[in-house]
């Protein structure tokens with residue numbers, strides 16, 4: 001492990017911002033630290049950087065405990081959520097700052113800055129001030145500034161939060177490529193599940209100061225280990241009792257049932273569907289057009305579920321009776337989450 | 353704004369009229385009085401009063417006290433602003449309150465406390481005498497009293513600006529290994545430049561005009577511990593009205609200079625803020 | 630003092646050290662000497678000093694004139710702030726700049742100018758003398774000087790509130806058919822009141838302690854135009870430090886209470902400003 005946190009605790013007054021946090025990161029990986037706002041992500045990042053001190057626990061980088069190493073000696077690049085660009089310095093001076101502190105020669109600084117400016121695609125804008133740049137451009141400058149002194153570890157706090165949706169998409173890919181190209185170990189914080197899934201090699205999910213789950217995006221998504229993680233992804237419909245949906249096994253002490261839209265298949269009465277006879281009847285209560293398809297709300301067994309249909313499928317209307325088939329559900333008991341499959345999927349299909 | 357009605361127009365001009373009348377009577381007229389009284393007996397008398405030896409000495413003492421007050425309060429203001437906005441520590445609220453305390457103290461009391469601390473009845477007075485240090489009825493006392501009455505003038509301009517900005521930029525610079533003074537000079541100071549200048553101007557204005565506190569502690573030794581405002585008082589009380597107003601006109605000139613400087617600083621500060629995101 | 634959390638930004642020890650050192654030398658130790666000095670006296674002595682008729686009447690004069698002057702300023706300050714924010718008219722910028730004059734003009738200069746103006750032989754005093762009204766050397770004169778001193782406090786407290794007041798807010802009310810005066814009294818006025826109160830409190834605090842501008846115009850007749858700072862000064866001139874200090878202490882407590890009340894209002898005010906707009 002290149003970066004390792006061992007049993008880190010941190011209080012702000014009586015508030016516990018980090019609760020026994022432990023995780024390890026391999027060299028060269030791009031890690032997404034995901035969790036809702038206030039879950040303690042920034043605090044973790046700031047402790048790794050040395051901007052905050054943990055109450056106890058060890059932070060290890062490259063085999064050395066660095067708790068007592070001053071922030072400036074840790075060799076970490078940090079991109080602040082607000083970018084924290086030096087507002088009274090040009091793009092050039094911003095990127096050059098860390099190099100000047102290291103007392104690099106003027107020609108070295110010039111070359112390195114030129115290289116970075118090219119990398120972030122801002123050639124020709126070296127003499128602009130941050131206030132003369134767009135949000136996306138500022139973000140790139142902050143990125144270049146953090147990279148200039150060649151850090152071994154790059155930390156990014158909500159790097160895309162302040163950027164509008166369209167540019168955000170572009171920047172995500174750009175950042176992923178950049179980091180892959182440079183091979184620098186990176187941790188980025190986000191509260192956006194899509195962002196974490198798209199960009200990260202591995203996701204660490206935080207909730208209330210604790211780590212709930214660590215894993216590859218697909219694993220975390222498809223096999224959530226905790227109730228929180230199960231309910232955090234997708235646009236889940238959450239309800240209590242699933243006993244009315246007969247084709248699922250019972251779970252001891254079940255508390256909540258979580259159904260993601262992609263688990264729900266809605267078909268018109270006239271449509272053919274493989275598991276038609278084990279589907280339940282529902283009524284469409286809402287039809288909404290989204291960019292990628294049609295989002296339906298259907299009332300089944302007294303529960304409203306969200307489901308999706310493509311534009312290419314025959315349209316359904318509000319009040320229409322439809323068949324609803326649920327492939328799988330998550331059931332939570334205590335802090336644990338269980339994935340249940342519809343038993344019909346395992347039974348031989350009888351086509352009538 | 354929606355349409356002005358006839359009556360609202362009447363109200364508008366009535367209020368403007370009242371305001372202008374007030375400003376002319378209360379603020380402009382005293383200013384004009386100083387000038388007209390100063391030149392009542394012609395330019396020669398004015399010139400004589402202004403170039404009088406005691407006046408010149410008082411002028412330099414005023415300048416000295418003002419400069420020292422500005423310097424000390426600058427050191428204090430920058431330190432306090434840095435300490436109070438960059439760090440969290442216990443007792444921060446109390447410290448903030450204590451810094452603001454001096455402006456609520458009557459100038460007379462401000463003079464009195466230095467009289468009590470360093471004067472004849474003070475426990476440390478014998479000590480001061482042994483060392484041959486004169487504070488009360490001497491220049492150091494005047495300077496101390498002047499610093500006291502202008503104490504928070506610079507820090508209270510800086511603190512809100514720094515507080516509103518947060519510490520991100522400083523943290524970013526410190527993370528890259530920049531030293532404290534570099535951070536201050538390159539990152540922080542450009543942000544507070546105008547607020548700082550503004551504070552300096554306010555501090556200087558109050559310092560050069562301070563009367564009550566200095567009056568208590570100076571002992572009114574003409575040519576030695578007399579500042580310009582004290583000199584004005586002495587001349588006026590001796591019924592030397594023209595010289596009194598002549599000396600006062602110097603202070604008026606300085607006041608006008610300060611008002612203009614203040615406006616320019618405010619204007620520039622505002623313009624600068626617009627450029628920022 | 631201890632930081633509760635280590636910070637990466639350097640300079641905590643240095644800046645906090647300088648802050649505390651200068652604060653102690655200039656403010657804390659001198660103020661403490663006031664308390665130490667009074668601690669030598671018995672309660673009976675203290676009570677006897679401040680219940681002397683002349684002292685009591687000086688407190689009365691001080692409070693009454695400061696209150697009346699601040700009241701006048703509260704009204705005029707709101708009018709001026711309103712005119713400066715809501716209307717445009719020729720020379721507005723100049724008037725806006727003039728408001729600051731009492732901060733920039735040395736109080737002694739203001740004092741002699743106002744005295745000359747309002748004396749029976751002066752421009753304004755002469756006019757009123759025709760109707761048998763005396764200004765200089767009466768409590769009216771003191772009030773005039775205090776109005777001069779206090780006006781910027783109210784204007785500068787109210788101005789930002791009016792500027793922040795969302796015009797859409799007033800417009801919305803206008804569209805709903807509320808009349809102008811109704812809009813003012815129901816919507817704008819409640820917003821101004823806390824700011825005006827703050828300004829009133831600040832002006833009142835300053836007026837209570839004011840010396841320079843008052844000493845000339847007051848005439849210093851015991852029981853009539855003698856204010857507290859004047860009586861402290863005359864005790865000092867008679868080397869009665871005990872009396873001077875006792876009176877000063879009472880005065881100090883009065884201004885701290887004023888400040889405390891102002892702070893209460895101000896805290897509420899900022900909450901509204903930050904939350905509301």
Ligand SMILES: Nc1ncnc2c1ncn2[C@@H]1O[C@H](COP(=O)(O)OP(=O)(O)O)[C@@H](O)[C@H]1O
Pocket residue numbers: 012013015017035036037038039040041042043044
């Ligand atoms: N310096 C601080 N002082 C007090 N509380 C803090 C401080 N920093 C963070 N917190 C609290 O810790 C919690 C977690 O904060 P943070 O790590 O910023 O969360 P996230 O980045 O996940 O939104 C929040 O409730 C926040 O109020």
Ligand SMILES: [Mg+2]
Pocket residue numbers: 041042043157158
């Ligand atoms: Mg955060």
